Amino acid sequence: MEGRSVVVSEDGTENEVVRIGCKFGYPSDLLELGEEIGSGAAAKVYVCRRLRTGEELAVKVINLAKLMLMGDYGSRITESAALPMAAAEEEQQSGNVVLYVVVGIYIALLICIAKVAHARKQRDSAALGKVKAHFSGSYGSFVLMLTTFSTVYSGFTVTGIPDEAFAKGFVSLRWIGATLVIVAGMLLLYPRLRRLAVERSYTSPFDFISDRFGTKRLRVLCAICGVIPMTLYITAQMISFAAMVEGMTLGVLPKWVCMLIFAAMILILETLGGMNSVVFTDVVQSIVMIAAFLTVPFLVGAEWGFLPQMAPADCPYLVHVSPFMPDPYEAPETDCVGPGCLTAGCIDAVKPEFYDFPERSTLCSILFFLVNMLAAPVQPHMLQRAYIARSDFDLRIVIGAMLLAPFIAQPPGIVIGLTKAANDPAWPAIEQKATAFSGLTAQLRLLGPFQYFLVSVMTCSALAAIMSTADSALMGVSSVVSIDILQGALVPSMSTETVVRVGLVSSVFTCAVAFFMGTYLSSDQMGAIIVFQNGMLLQLLPAFGMGLYMSVTERALSAGILVGLLSLILLVIFGNPFDEYVPDINVSAFLNFLTVGLDSLVDIVLPSSRRKQLLELSQIQDVMATSKEPSLVLILLMFLIALVSAPWYGTPGVQEPMFLGIPRWGCIQLASFVLVFGIGVAAVAMWRPPSGAKPEQSPCAVDGVVATSHTETHVPEPVTGLSGVETMEFRK
Known part of the structure; x- marks a missing residue:
């Protein structure tokens, strides 16, 4: 002893x-x-x-x-x-030995997987070419589902949602609807993008833009709107990773060292295996996250009560604690008597405002938050998930599974935040100042060896959520810079080896920029940057949405992006007069769509010599003629019901009755999300890809991954006018 x-x-x-x-x-x-x-x-x-x-x-x-x-x-x-x-x-x-061991095993596993991915990349290079082997791939439904899951659910799911639930209560339910809106956007865009990617051999996220409109101007503008937000996103993930590791090691590793470790890890993963590394490590990271998501509600409920139990003001867990805490590391006395005592243990007793009907400003915040989620499917690393599916059928399975994902991934974070809100007054001051995730895990680890082990798994899940989206975003940046900007617009004759090499250099440069920004920024300063990031992504919606379904000119789309970006910069610098109700990014997006609409109207009223597009709308319709697409009416209905679910119908500030620990307006919102889920399932079921797109069983398939090629039966014709297509094309 x-x-x-x-x-x-x-x-x-x-x-x-x-x-x-x-x-x-x-x-x-x-x-x-x-x-x-x-x-x-x-x-x-x-x-x-x-x-x-x-x-x-x-x-x-x-x-x-x-x-x-x-x-x-x-x-x-x-x-x-x-x-x-x-x-x-x-x-x-x-005392952190177990945590260090678990995290060490997790990191070692990622490195081993990267080595396996490297061997697969080397083998694929001979069959598909170096560009395809590095930036693309072909993956079955199981692998594709897990890599899409880890791409959608970032570190914010593990750390940010609990903080929002702690501060705003049931307003955080909006995150469940947010993922459903993302899936609606995927149903709108991905069936056509996927089919075009097969027919016309797309590799880079913005190959469609170049193929559809045939100009360098729009391709570069779209690439800029993709690269800058992803660089900012990687910066935010780097800061989050550093904050978590710095806290985990009790400050032994300073912030800059943690950020270097983060950059080194994601660069090693990309260098060794390219897209294979990203996808295969995403699989491991998704499994870790799902295990934590499924465990947390039961672990928290066993100690502090499940939501229906701890919600009422007179719940069985109610205690009265002293407001005086001379030692920040010690919990206050829980046998306090008198008017100065604080309540703890029950949500309605500690945070009764959580059960008030939301204010109008909160309503607007929820509405525009849901609207802005439509931009998520056009992120470069999300677009790649449509291109790397082994078949349309696999992509359909993945999108269907993503309809269920928010009901698994989001509630645990909400429960963590609500639990900390209810019990915060009874916890030590040092943990009251901590984030919801850190504060609750610090309390859990004191309960015993089993809980401490699960806390270690939860910590790994947070690191996994951060890294999985960061390495995917880095891969997207690398692809856009090397293929869309350099090869597609500046140096069309660039060799395949140079394309891959430039992609790796751009990844190093991106990490260096993120490191430099992260050194001078804290998590508190990321709010304005994230607003700008989302605003830039929204500028891509007209190019993809209207480009896939409407006859629109390149001039109109380019003008719209320029107006949108300029207005966004001006709004961030000089302020937004509608800021209380309408965010900056939505004003800029509205001006973008308005510019495109006015330009298109002028083109109709005053027809001019219109430049022939490489890929006309009629050709897109011909490509989709053999498919039965998801119903646009159902997709629109998904989006509208998600918006209508926002609390607009009651009197702000009036306390609502609760059902199963949730205020009535929150129950209505959840019921609406369940309805959206059902409509989404119907839309997915209506999607019928062409019979020739169903893959045959490949002898090279391992765990849902096709190692050497797509197995779809269609042999594409060469694509004229698409920069670099001779080096990117592959045969099926």
Whole structure:
């Protein structure tokens, strides 16, 4: 057994502090006192147990009053009582051993998978060419479903949603609807993009733009609207990763070292295996995240009560705590009596405003938040998921599965935030200041070895969520820079080896920019940057949405993007007069669509010599003639019901009755989301890809991955006018 010394109060009131079953020590490493096993003139020795691991220790309790009577107080207390600061830090670090081991195993597993992906990339290079082998691939429904899941659910799902639930309560239910809106956007865009990608051999996310309109101007504008937001996104993920690891190591690893580790890991993954590394590591990361998502609600409910139990103001977990906390590492007294006491344990008692009908400004926030989710499917790394599907049928299965995903992935984060909100007054001050995720996991790890192990898995899930989206975004940036901008617009004759090499260099440069920005930015400053990021992505909607379904000119789309970007910059710099109700990004997106509409109207009223497009709308319709597409009416209905679910029908500030711990307006919103899910299932069921698109069983298929080629039966004709197509084309 290890030994440890503890000092009790100088007045000698040992019995008030030292009793069997009392807990003491550091908040992250509490110990429970057991029976006395020895005594001396001024001290007693007890058995104690480390709660987190169950390890048995011996603790020496010194009575300072008796020690002072014995003389030589200073030397005795220095020798055997207080632990030096270095020893305290060392003990806290030793308490994190299990966490370090679990995270270490996880990182080692990612590296091993990257090595396997490297071997597969080398094999694919001979069959598909180096560009296809690095930037693309062919994956079955299981692998594609998991890589899409990890791409959609970023670190914000694990850390940001709990914080929003802690601060705003059931407003965070909007995240469930957000994913359903993303799926509606995927149903609108991906069936056509996927079929065109097969027929016309697309590799880069913006190959469709070049193929459809045939100008470098629009392709570069779209590429800029894709690259800059993804660079900002990688910066945000790098800062989140650094904050988590810095806290996990108790500050031993400073922020800049953590960011370097993050950059090195995602660069190694891309360099070794390209898209294979991203996809295969996404599979592992998704499994870790799903395991944590399924475990958290039961773990939290067993300790602090499930939502219906802890929601009422008079729930069984109600306690009254003292508002005074002289030690930030110690929880306040829970037997407080009097008017100054604080309530804890029940949501409605601690945060009654969570059950009020939302204000109009909150309504607008929810509405525009849902609208803005339509931009998610046109992110470069999301577009790649449509291109790398083994078949249209696999993509259809994935989109159908994504309809169910928000009901699995989002509720745990909401539960974490609500649980911290209910119990925050009863937790130590240091954890009240922490994020919802960090505060709750810090409390869980004190409960025992099993809970501590699950906290380690939850921490891995947070790291997995951050890394999975970051490496996907980096791959998207690399593809856009090397194929869309350099080869597609500047150097069409660039060789395949140079394309891959330039992609890797652009990834290094992107990580360097993200590191530089992350060094001078904190998570508190990322809000304005994320607004700008989303605003740029929204500028892509007319090019893809209208380009796939309407006869629109390249001039109109280019003008719309320029107007949208310029207005976004001006709104960020000088302010938005409608900011209370309409965000900057939606004003700029509206101006973009308005510009495209006015230009198209002028083109109809005053016809001019229109440049012939490489891919006319009639050709897109011919390509889709052999498919039965998802009903546009159902897709529109999904979007409209999601918007109508926002709380617009009640009186702001009036407390609503609760059902199963959720306010009535929240129940209506959840019921609407379930209806959207049902309509989405119907839309997916109506989607009938062409029979020739169904893959045959390939002898090279392993775990849903086709190693060497697409197995669709159609042999595409060469695409004239698409830059670099000779080097990117592959045969099926």
